Amino acid sequence: MSTTDAMLIVGAGQCGARAAHALREHGWDGAITLLGDEGLAPYERPPLSKSVLLGQKTTAQCTIYDEAFYRDQRIDLRIEAPVSTIDRAGRRVVLANGDVLAYHRLLIATGARPRRLELPGATLRGVHVLRGVRDAQVIADELMPGRRIAVIGAGFIGLEIAATAVARGCEVFVLEAAPRALMRAVPEAAAGRIVEQHRQKGVDVRFAVRVGRMVGTACVSGVQLVDGTTLPCDAVIAGIGVTPRTELAQAAGLDIENGIAVDATLRTNDPQIFAAGDVCSFPHLLLGRRIRLECWKNAEDQARVAARNMLGHGETCSSVPWFWSDQYDMTIQVAGMPALGTTTVVRETGPASCVFFALDGDGVLVGASGVGHVSEIARDVRFAQELMARRACVEPRLLADRGTKLRSLLTAEV
Numbered sequence: 533m534s535t536t537d538a539m540l541i542v543g544a545g546q547c548g549a550r551a552a553h554a555l556r557e558h559g560w561d562g563a564i565t566l567l568g569d570e571g572l573a574p575y576e577r578p579p580l581s582k583s584v585l586l587g588q589k590t591t592a593q594c595t596i597y598d599e600a601f602y603r604d605q606r607i608d609l610r611i612e613a614p615v616s617t618i619d620r621a622g623r624r625v626v627l628a629n630g631d632v633l634a635y636h637r638l639l640i641a642t643g644a645r646p647r648r649l650e651l652p653g654a655t656l657r658g659v660h661v662l663r664g665v666r667d668a669q670v671i672a673d674e675l676m677p678g679r680r681i682a683v684i685g686a687g688f689i690g691l692e693i694a695a696t697a698v699a700r701g702c703e704v705f706v707l708e709a710a711p712r713a714l715m716r717a718v719p720e721a722a723a724g725r726i727v728e729q730h731r732q733k734g735v736d737v738r739f740a741v742r743v744g745r746m747v748g749t750a751c752v753s754g755v756q757l758v759d760g761t762t763l764p765c766d767a768v769i770a771g772i773g774v775t776p777r778t779e780l781a782q783a784a785g786l787d788i789e790n791g792i793a794v795d796a797t798l799r800t801n802d803p804q805i806f807a808a809g810d811v812c813s814f815p816h817l818l819l820g821r822r823i824r825l826e827c828w829k830n831a832e833d834q835a836r837v838a839a840r841n842m843l844g845h846g847e848t849c850s851s852v853p854w855f856w857s858d859q860y861d862m863t864i865q866v867a868g869m870p871a872l873g874t875t876t877v878v879r880e881t882g883p884a885s886c887v888f889f890a891l892d893g894d895g896v897l898v899g900a901s902g903v904g905h906v907s908e909i910a911r912d913v914r915f916a917q918e919l920m921a922r923r924a925c926v927e928p929r930l931l932a933d934r935g936t937k938l939r940s941l942l943t944a945e946v
Contacts, residue, residue, distance in 0.1 A: 537563070537634040538608075539842060540625060542615050542780065543641035544568025546576055547809030547831040547838075549596045551639055552607045554839030564607045565633060567625075569614035572665055573597070578828050580668040581692040582858055585675060586699055591665045618784035620802055637804055637842040640781055640792060641835070644774035644810040644826060649684065653746030659768045662689060674767040677701030682755045682765040684743060686713035688857050688864075690771030691730065695859040698733050705736035705763060707755065712739055717855075718866060718901040719876040722888040725903045729862055774826060776811045789813055791824045796848040798838045806842055808834035817850045818921065819869055819898075827855045852917045863906040865913045868920045870899030877931040882908030889916065895925040911938075918942055 539555050541548045544566050552566045568574065575594040583589035602609045617626040624634045646661040648654065660671050671693070675681065681697045683690045686708035697704045713723045727737050747754035747762055754764045776791040786800045787793040792807040794800050794814050800807055809831040813824040830853065837847050857864040873890025880886045885904020892898045900916035902909030915938035919926060922942075930936045 537623065537636040538565045539563070539637055539639070540633060540635035541566045541639045541641060542618075542625065543639075543643055543809070543811070544570070544574045544609065544611060545641060545643050545809070545831070546574065546596065546828060547643070547835045548639070548641040549574035550832055550835035551641060551808065551839045553597070553601075553605065554836045555842065556605050556607070558840055558843055558845075560839075560843060562636065564605075566602075566607055566609045567613040567615060567627070567633075568609070568611045570664060571612050573599070573602075573609065573611060575665060576828070577663070580665065581662055581689055582696060584668045585672050585693070585696040587672065591668065594665070615780055618780055618805075620784055620805070623804060635804070637806065639838055639842060640800075640805065640807040640811060641809045641831075641838075642777040642780065642811050644776045646770070646774050647772045649743075649746070649768075649770050649772070651743060651745050653748060653752065656746050656748045656752040657750055658748070658752035658766065659746055659770070661770050662693065663774075671767075671769060674769075675700040675702055679703070679766040680705075680764060682707065682763065682768045683771065684755075684768060685771035685773070686710070686727070686737065686739070687771055687773065688714065688717065688855075690769075691726065691859055692857060693769050693771060694730060694735050695733070698735060699860070703734070705765075706730070706738065707741050707743060707757075707763075708737070708739050709742055710739065713737070716871050718864075718870050719873065719888045719890055719899075721876055721878060722864075722870075722901040722903055725886070726859070726862070726864065729860060733860060774810065776824065778811060781807065781811075789822065793822075796850075797841045797846055798834060798849065799841065806838045808838040814849055817848055818852065818923070819872070823853075823869070825853055827853070829854045852920045854913075854917060862904060863902070863909065865902040865906075865909055866899070867901075867913050867917045868897070868899040870901055872898040875928065877928045879912065879932055879934055881912060881934065885909050887912045887916070889926075889928075889931045891926070891928065895927075897924055897926050897931075915939055915942060 574596045614628040616628045646663045680703045683706045742758040744758040756762045781792045791813040855866045870890040875891045877889040885908035888901040890899030902913040
């Protein structure tokens with residue numbers, strides 16, 4: 533490979549930083565340029581809704597690598613370098629300041645941005661979304677004892693923020709337009725167990741409600757529902773999903789399909805350009821469909837795959853998806869794609885813990901959702917991942933029986 537031009541990475545987040553490191557680990561000796569637009573060195577986002585808002589961890593402690601790492605690895609990190617154009621024909625990118633950078637291979641890891649409320653009053657002071665460090669710092673200042681916090685959206689981010697706000701002494705209510713929490717993420721029974729824990733902690737969780745507007749003058753003072761009910765609050769935090777940041781790719785003529793469309797090796801329709809992380813959709817060979825994943829583990833995994841494939845290895849993405857969330861003293865671990873299941877099997881794994889297994893119409897295990905103490909769910913979720921990787925058909929009675937060791941089912945599959 534020629535090392536005249538750089539391996540160029542657009543997006544200095546978790547995925548971009550790990551990809552830069554992986555390029556070095558796998559033998560690329562040429563230039564590596566990592567371009568960010570937040571004005572901050574790459575950092576991990578999962579702690580923002582948990583330990584950072586709780587004050588247990590500073591935003592500086594979320595940094596992935598220190599300055600010495602980038603210097604020693606000869607990675608040119610530019611933290612205030614937004615890209616305005618990708619020139620595919622010239623194999624170069626143009627920065628907002630006019631600088632032009634040539635590339636040997638290009639990785640787009642621009643991630644996603646949070647959806648914002650598009651309602652009257654949504655621009656009032658005190659209405660927030662959580663995506664980056666600065667968002668976390670502002671929201672942390674809102675979570676003071678005795679304040680009333682409205683959370684819009686009962687997805688993982690919304691529920692994590694609700695749990696954190698309760699721990700900070702706030703009164704919290706959660707409003708969700710869907711009929712239940714975590715619609716796409718876990719089975720209904722698992723979602724019910726999670727919501728029950730929130731209600732036990734005093735959170736007012738409401739489903740099938742539609743928000744009409746934010747109430748207030750300069751600062752938000754309440755949330756008005758379409759039925760006319762007004763719920764007073766001191767701050768609103770919206771967790772209503774994210775949108776992949778595909779603008780650069782789309783303007784460059786790259787294929788877009790629920791994100792930047794890549795093949796199983798994370799290559800776009802331009803053979804010199806790859807995409808990875810929250811921004812891309814890819815055909816998952818194990819699941820047999822195109823998916824886009826928004827989680828820390830996927831950003832880590834795809835960073836390594838993309839880096840190796842930028843070096844010509846031709847690896848495919850086929851690992852079983854995995855995700856976790858911490859809320860109160862409860863851990864949630866999700867493996868596979870529970871939404872693909874038609875049958876849910878419950879295994880009680882401890883006094884306050886259980887794993888919900890999802891089987892498709894053919895009896896193939898496609899998802900596992902553990903809820904409870906990590907020591908009582910992690911092992912079963914891990915073995916379930918291995919069974920999913922083998923496309924195993926498992927009898928529901930064996931999954932439900934706590935006496936059945938999932939490790940033995942793995943042996944039976946060999």
